Amino acid sequence: MEEIITFLIYSGISVTLFLVLLLSRKWKNGAPPKVLSYFLISYLILFLTLSSSYLENDTISFFIFPIGIVIPFAMGTLLFFYIKAIYYHKLVSAKVILGHLIPFFLAILLCSIPAYLMNNMGQNIKYNISYSIPCIGLIHFGFYIFKSYKLLRESRSEVKQYYASLYKNDLKWLAIWVKGFFLFFIIDLISGLLISIFTSSLEFVIYFQILYLVSLIWYLGYYGIHQTTVFLPSSILSEEDTSPPSSTSIVHIDCQSEELILARKKLETIFTDQELFKKQDLSLRETAVTLELSNKKLSHILNECLQTNFYEYVNTHRVRYFCKKVKEGDAEKLTLLAIAYEAGFNSKATFNRVFKKQTGMTPIQFKKQV
Structure with missing residues (x-):
């Protein structure tokens, strides 16, 4: 001993x-x-x-x-x-x-x-x-x-x-x-x-x-x-991102203003048509630059106007893309994980967890249902 x-x-x-x-x-x-x-x-x-x-x-x-x-x-x-x-x-x-x-x-x-x-x-x-x-x-x-x-x-x-x-x-x-x-x-x-x-x-x-x-x-x-x-990660949230949750000031915005309606349409366009969600390491800062908006304004649009956050918004589009590809028959030629990676996921565990949360079933169950 x-x-x-x-x-x-x-x-x-x-x-x-x-x-x-x-x-x-x-x-x-x-x-x-x-x-x-x-x-x-x-x-x-x-x-x-x-x-x-x-x-x-x-x-x-x-x-x-x-x-x-x-x-x-x-x-x-x-x-x-x-x-x-x-x-x-x-x-x-x-x-x-x-x-x-x-x-x-x-x-x-x-x-x-x-x-x-x-x-x-x-x-x-x-x-x-x-x-x-x-x-x-x-x-x-x-x-x-x-x-x-x-x-x-x-x-x-x-x-x-x-x-x-x-x-x-x-x-x-x-x-x-x-x-x-x-x-x-x-x-x-x-x-x-x-x-x-x-x-x-x-x-x-x-x-x-x-x-x-x-x-x-x-x-x-x-x-x-x-x-x-x-x-050994470097600092995750940069100075351009935010302060700690306890000190974050919430500014209410008018979601029905013409500026924000146009910004929301443009946001949907770059995700639906340009499929920006396919980039695995996509960040809010990068998306805001594409939309020519500030980080905070895009964050407020997601949080207050769309009642979501960047993580959920992007992964919702990824799940939709995955479901679309399975329905089109891609699962007969590719593995489910390959389609998930193509959709922008970079982890099998994350993909399974997000997919189950959003659809209520596993990817395999969804494929069988289709």
Whole structure:
């Protein structure tokens, strides 16, 4: 068992360090890789803190433990700002992040430094210092994980206003990771209760936490190695797009004005006649340029006049095109997926999900019906 735990610990350390190295090569691309690097470093400190009892290394215990017990103050904050940096990079700056990290620096001052100074003092004094503040840190961590999940959901909905495809912008791995850390928050709370009631459960609890954290970093490592483009996206929503949902100002427009009626007709023309929807990476900005409209005006036309968003509008035309081609007999010569790709879809999973949502049946069921 000890050999397995040791292997898990060193594999977790190796994967984390590899990801930090991978991210460091992208620091020139902006805030996202930098913030994620800092988050992974804080993650490594937490992991080493939990693993120190198994590593049996006094140096690691001495230097890492006092920082590790307060690192949750930083982890939740950094994860939140990583998500914000991906979607709204213009709102993220070092000054803003440092402002939110003030509780972490205070915890170092009030807890970590005294822990270093009291290293040779009585264990009861050290225990009292290293227990109360970390408990507050865990609550702080949970609060920012909740904020991260909420921001991620809002941001993913916002992306649908500006892109016809979510293949490179959906960041499902990040949503799973945020949920994973929220579950870790629950596990840590339960672990604290178990240890306080059954002191003999300490070894099992730490082993389980190590195993869980290793699985999270392995999961992230998969994207770091095999899907670098998804793992290291540049900022998804550019400065020309929008601000976060909470600060977006909605301007009501007259959908019956002559200008907007003409704009709607032109929009329908370029999608029906020119089949603009066939472009897989089509964006609202590109469509607005074609229509000679501003991004915001086109977005308002879709949202208020047509009661939809860019993602739904484009994919509705793609589904119509697919159905038309199947009815014309193209499915006898081509696979359904080939027709879907021709229509503009770039992912089988996305095509199946969108088609089922809009028609109430799978593509195969539709073909049989035809």
